[in-house]
Amino acid sequence: MIISNRVKNLHPYVPGEQPKDRVYIKLNANENPYAPSPKVQKAVMDFVNNNPEKLGLYPDPDSLELHAALAEMLNKSGGVLCRAKVCGENVEPSEQDKIPFTVTPDMIYTGNGSDEVLSFVFYAFFDSSKHFVMPEFTYSFYPVYAGFYNIPMDQVPLKEDWSLDTDEMLKRAAKNEGGIIFANPNAPTGLGLTRDQVREMLKKASSDEIFIVDEAYVDFGGESCIPLLAEFKNLVIVRTFSKSLCGAGQRLGYIVANPELVNIVTTVKNSVNHFPIDAVAQVSGTAACRDVPYYVETSRKVADERDKFYNFLQEKGFYVLKSETNFLFAKHPKISGDELYKKIKEQGLLIRHFATKGIEDFVRITIGTAEQMDELRKAIEKAVSC
Numbered sequence: 001m002i003i004s005n006r007v008k009n010l011h012p013y014v015p016g017e018q019p020k021d022r023v024y025i026k027l028n029a030n031e032n033p034y035a036p037s038p039k040v041q042k043a044v045m046d047f048v049n050n051n052p053e054k055l056g057l058y059p060d061p062d063s064l065e066l067h068a069a070l071a072e073m074l075n076k077s078g079g080v081l082c083r084a085k086v087c088g089e090n091v092e093p094s095e096q097d098k099i100p101f102t103v104t105p106d107m108i109y110t111g112n113g114s115d116e117v118l119s120f121v122f123y124a125f126f127d128s129s130k131h132f133v134m135p136e137f138t139y140s141f142y143p144v145y146a147g148f149y150n151i152p153m154d155q156v157p158l159k160e161d162w163s164l165d166t167d168e169m170l171k172r173a174a175k176n177e178g179g180i181i182f183a184n185p186n187a188p189t190g191l192g193l194t195r196d197q198v199r200e201m202l203k204k205a206s207s208d209e210i211f212i213v214d215e216a217y218v219d220f221g222g223e224s225c226i227p228l229l230a231e232f233k234n235l236v237i238v239r240t241f242s243k244s245l246c247g248a249g250q251r252l253g254y255i256v257a258n259p260e261l262v263n264i265v266t267t268v269k270n271s272v273n274h275f276p277i278d279a280v281a282q283v284s285g286t287a288a289c290r291d292v293p294y295y296v297e298t299s300r301k302v303a304d305e306r307d308k309f310y311n312f313l314q315e316k317g318f319y320v321l322k323s324e325t326n327f328l329f330a331k332h333p334k335i336s337g338d339e340l341y342k343k344i345k346e347q348g349l350l351i352r353h354f355a356t357k358g359i360e361d362f363v364r365i366t367i368g369t370a371e372q373m374d375e376l377r378k379a380i381e382k383a384v385s386c
């Protein structure tokens with residue numbers, strides 16, 4: 001047999017479909033409908049035009065400029081873009097989001113999308129004897145890493161209202177001396193825990209075990225746990241450019257954590273790929289972080305459109321979870337999730353349906369532009385009326 005036993009047992013992640021046969025309105029992968037800031041485009045063009053030789057050289061392995069720009073963006077926005085206060089070029093966090101310390105570049109680690117970042121975080125903090133606890137329904141890449149790295153995992157069912165069962169997660173983590181990971185706000189439900197709720201969890205969890213909060217969607221209205229880094233040295237916060245920074249194609253993800261934990265993840269990175277962030281991504285990511293007002297505006301537009309669409313779905317008889325993200329998770333009493341997905345696809349729009357038992361009645365709808373959501377309204381009206 002040519003292949004290793006390890007590979008025989010892999011179960012790769014299945015992303016939202018990216019069909020090439022027809023142009024669909026894509027509301028199935030939680031991408032942002034808006035292009036990155038025009039300043040990102042300009043920075044990339046300038047870089048390529050003015051320094052073509054740099055494409056022939058290795059990039060900065062430590063992405064120092066990008067880390068400095070990220071730290072500054074977090075300090076300005078408080079880590080929740082849609083609530084940040086903008087006055088011309090100046091940005092300040094809302095009262096609710098103020099971070100009680102300055103985020104410094106040595107608290108940042110960046111990788112090739114937060115999927116890669118997560119992979120290194122899993123490698124750094126878990127192994128076959130150090131298992132982790134996660135919610136039953138959360139980002140479906142976590143179990144994939146568990147398989148890849150041979151890490152035992154414990155999946156805790158959600159409560160009846162689809163929120164996290166934090167007590168049970170803590171209980172199981174204590175029993176097996178394991179770490180904890182969840183997305184906050186969670187996916188695919190869209191529901192979030194408040195910072196106080198996470199603080200309570202952290203107080204009860206073992207400070208010797210890692211506690212990972214994936215904030216992929218927090219900029220659309222959740223509460224960031226960055227302020228908790230002052231209190232808890234075992235906390236790792238994972239974030240991405242793919243959702244609120246309109247940058248899924250740039251493949252940039254990052255963690256915010258204490259420098260000691262950042263150094264551990266950096267050691268893992270340097271043992272796999274010294275240069276996961278290419279030169280162009282470093283330039284585009286830095287330019288994005290320096291135009292916070294643009295992303296405050298796009299995050300707000302998405303959040304407003306989400307709240308309008310929530311009302312629409314309710315009017316149409318859907319059961320919809322209240323979302324703090326750029327998607328809605330909803331089911332209709334008369335039409336199955338799979339059927340709805342198919343009827344919407346026939347009309348040229350893609351939404352996401354998970355065949356996973358327990359959530360198979362739901363569809364997950366990414367929030368697009370106002371025009372795209374109008375198209376989806378029409379398609380849904382047609383689908384539920386016949």
Ligand SMILES: *Cc1c(COP(=O)(O)O)cnc(C)c1O
Nearest residue numbers: 113114115139183216240242253
């Ligand atoms: C989209 C998503 C990611 C992955 O983001 P990339 O940076 O594009 O790899 C990670 N975690 C959650 C919860 C997500 O929804």
